[in-house]
Amino acid sequence: MGGPLSAWPWERLGSFKYMLYAPLVSKIVYSRYYGESMVNIWCHIFIISMLRCLIYQGWSTFSNMLFLNRNKQIFSKGLDFEQIDKEWDWDNFIILQAIMSSVACYLYPYLGSLPLWNGNGVIAITSLHVAVSEPLYYWAHKAFHGIYLFTHYHSLHHSSAVPQPFTAGHATFLEHLVFTAIIGIPILGCCLLGYGSISIIYAYVLAFDMLRCLGHCNVEIVPYQMFEILPILKYIIYTPTYHSLHHKDMGTNFCLFMPLFDALGNTLNKNSWEMYKKSCTESVKNGRIPDFVFLAHVVDLTSALHVPFMFRSYSSIPYSTRIFLLPLWPICFFSMLGMWAKSKAFLVSFYNLRGRLHQTWAVPRFGFQYFLPFCAKGINEKIEEAILRADKLGVKVISLAALNKNEALNGGGTLFVNKHPTLKVRVVHGNTLTAAVTLNEIPKDVTEVFLTGSTSKLGRAIALYLCHRNVRVLMLTTSTERFKTIQKEAHVDFQKNLIQVTKYQAANNCKTWIVGKWITGAEQKFAPPGTHFHQFVVPPIFHVRKDCTYGDLAAMRLPEDVEGLGCCEYTMERGVVHACHAGGVVHSLQGWTNHEVGPIDVDKIDQVWEAALKLGFRPVSSATTQT
Structure with missing residues (x-):
């Protein structure tokens, strides 16, 4: 239980806490209305607060760009949902310091008339920082590691397993x-000495934040050579590795930014330099080869922002279009053009399951491109490139997501397996489990279903499986030839259960629809009241019938022992992945050595389903009533 003043005063306000900026904004508007300069002290406080948020967000983006720095990470454990939720209100301290700055301006009105620049301020504020802030922080930080203060206050900061820029504000x-006083003393002291200026305040506060983010970024980026050239720098500036040792050995490395005070206080971790040099020189060796790779792709421009290296809090919840993303749309558009020009599959996220590393790579192509004939060759080249890279790395299984295994594009992956018969990596489309999930959602007492997309890879498997279960399958297709081909695959005793229909009116009395091809609201009207729409179509159909129920896309919940998972897979809930993703994981965990490409082996549907359940995967109920 926390002690007095451990909780934030506005803790219960949630997102409404940002209304605390309202008085500051009102003061700016008021000053502007009465003809005062827009660039006044109130405006500066607000601008600095926003710039600070951008700095922390920028460092967070960099820290989570796994495709750039995965091998340079100090803590290799993934960022999970628990830590993200704990650090959700990381920016509380920025609000607090904006409030405290506003109070200081009321108490010392002359702060509003500071010059733009005063050269003497650089020396003054640097001296105050080294002589006052650094030792004061060292003493205070060490005090917070005492039994009482640590238990009731500082343990919250150390509860974050993986240091992140946002962890710096998590306290x-x-x-x-106390921290506000430490950062405020040099600023206020510089102003009281007559050396204060607007530029000095901006420079000090933003440099302060940059160094805090550097220490918590979990990526070693400071070149060790400069410490060998000037050894004294080891006592003047800390590194991410140096600060990470404090999170491993909490009795050492208490400094703010200068290890000098740890050396003077005899709290310097003796392994600091060796660990730092090792992190720098062996970064290439730090990378761990994944056992499994899920090869996804971007769906559309706004969903491209639903990745951990953009807004980790946003990616930790199911995807939906948000208003705050709209200003970033042009950035996504030009990024898309850059991807068209030259790009390759990049690492997006990872998690650990049963001691095995699972990674998600993304092919830099957007959903609509898969339907442009002139893009097909380029897309296949990118998928092939990713498969060959995985094969070279020693990945055991690579699973193709969504449109990456499109039948018309590459025959469900057969193109790559046939082209490279010596592949060691197993290529998997995962659709066997997708079929199993869809089939196991259908009640056992159903005697008739209406199936759209009936001649697709999944539609064929579902139709054959159900007809062998003595269920009448109304297969919507205008291609008699393709229907006959599928019908001939069924046992002669069950072929009569497969019935070709060419119009939606044929399902007027059928309350179980399995949607494998997108249908409009007008087409849904042919379903009788009480119909349940199962679906394996991408994107999902609109819920337009209030008197019917709708299933989501086939998905499964990962086993409970998954570690390091901190982002949602598109619109899926936390810990839930698309069935094809789960199918690839099952393939990997079971150690199956066959490729799973091309047509689905209907005889293996039950085998894959039982293996998934045995491994701890659980189906996700998809029946929801539209209201």
């Missing part, structure tokens, strides 16, 4: 009151 209210 109790009391800690940040």
Whole structure:
């Protein structure tokens, strides 16, 4: 239980806490209305607060760009949902310091008339920082590691398993009151000495945040050579590795930014330099080869922002279009053009399951491109490139997501397997489990279903499986030839259960629809009241019937022992993945050595389903009533 002043005063406000900026914004508007300069002290406080948020967000983006720095990470554990939720309100301290700055301006009105620049301020504020802030922080930080203060206050900060830029702001209210004083003393002192200026305040505060983010970024980026050239730098500036040792051995490395004070206080971790040099020189060796890779692709421009390296809090919840993303649309558009020009599959996220590393790579192509004939060759080249890279790395299984295994594009992956018969990596489309999930959602007492997309890879498997279960399958298709081909695959005793229909009116009395091809609201009207729409179509159909129920896309919940998972897979809930993704994981965990490409082996549907359940995967109920 936290002690006094451990909780934030506005803790219960949720997102409404940003209304605390309202008085500051009102003051800016008021000053502007009465003819005062827009660039006044109130405006500066607000601008600095926004710039600070951008700095932390920018560092967070960099820290989570796994395709750039995965091998340079100090803590290799993935960022999970628990830590993201704990650090959700990381920016509370920025609000607090904006409030405290506004109070200081009321108490010292002359702060509003500071010059733009004063050269003497650089020396003054640097001296105050080294002589006051650094030792004061060292003493306070060490005090917070005492039994009482650590238990009731500082343990919250250390509860974050993986240091992140946002972790720097993750602390109790009391800690940040002390921290505000530490950052404020040099600024206020410089101003009281007559050397203050607007530029000095901006430079000090933003440089302060940059160094805090550097220490918590979990990526070693400081070149060790400069410490060998000038050894004294080891006592002047810390590194991410140096600070990470404090999270491993909490009795050492208490400094703010200067290890000098740890050396003077005899709290310097003796392994600091060796660990730092090792992190720099062996970064190439730090990378762990994944056992499994899920090869996804971007769906559309706004969903491209649903990745951990953009907004980790946003990616930790199911995807939906948000208003705050709209200003970033042009950035996505030009990024898309750059991807068209030259790009390759990049690492997006990873998690650990049963001691095995599972990674998600993304082919830099957008959903609509898969339907442009002139893009097909280029898309296949990118998928092939990713498969060959995985094969070279020693990946055991690579699973193709969504449109990456499109039948018309590459025959469900057969193109790559036939072209490279010596592949060691197993190529898997995962659709066997997708079929199993869809089939196991259908009640056992159903005697008739209406199937759209009936001649597709999944539609064929579902139709054959159900007809062998003595269920009448109304297969919507205008291609008699393709229907006959599928019908001939069924046992002669069950062929009569497959019935070709060419119009939606044929399903007027059928309450179980399995949608494998997108249908409009007008087409859904042919379903009788009480119909349940199962679906394996991408994108999902619109829920337009209030008197019917709709299933989501086939999905499964990952086993409970998954570790390091901190992002949602598109519109799926936390810990839930598309069935094809789960199918690839099952293939990997079971150690199956066959490729799973091309047509689905109907005889293996039950085998894959039982293997998934045995491994701890659980189906996700998809029946929801539209209201």
